[in-house]
Amino acid sequence: MGTGKSIKNILAREWLTLIVGFLAGFPLVLVIYTFISPADYTSHHSLIDVYKELISILFGEKGSEKLLTTMAIILSPYLVYQFTRSVLWAIKTIREN
Numbered sequence: 001m002g003t004g005k006s007i008k009n010i011l012a013r014e015w016l017t018l019i020v021g022f023l024a025g026f027p028l029v030l031v032i033y034t035f036i037s038p039a040d041y042t043s044h045h046s047l048i049d050v051y052k053e054l055i056s057i058l059f060g061e062k063g064s065e066k067l068l069t070t071m072a073i074i075l076s077p078y079l080v081y082q083f084t085r086s087v088l089w090a091i092k093t094i095r096e097n
Contacts, residue, residue, distance in 0.1 A: 017078065017081065018078055020078075021075065021077045021078025021079075021081055022074060022075065022078060024077040024078075025073060025074035025075055025076060025077050025078070026054075026074060028073055028074070028076065028077065029054060029070060029073045029074055030050055030051060030054065032073055033050045033053070033054065034050045054070065057070050058070065
């Protein structure tokens, strides 16, 4: 039963990594939609209006066209972390053999 505990620890660590990456993505979306996005992509360029638009994209009717882009931005910190981690693992594995 020793492996059960280690699997639980691995799953818990990965779950927390996903949550932290997800939470790091929300401010990234607000920054991108407020300062970097083209004028025709968002209807407003104040932080409060962008926050309201983000909620509308995620949970409202307007979300169908922009939901994929928004979710990609939200998940990007987690995906970059996992990609970097896998590259470092591959380099370490190659050096060991």
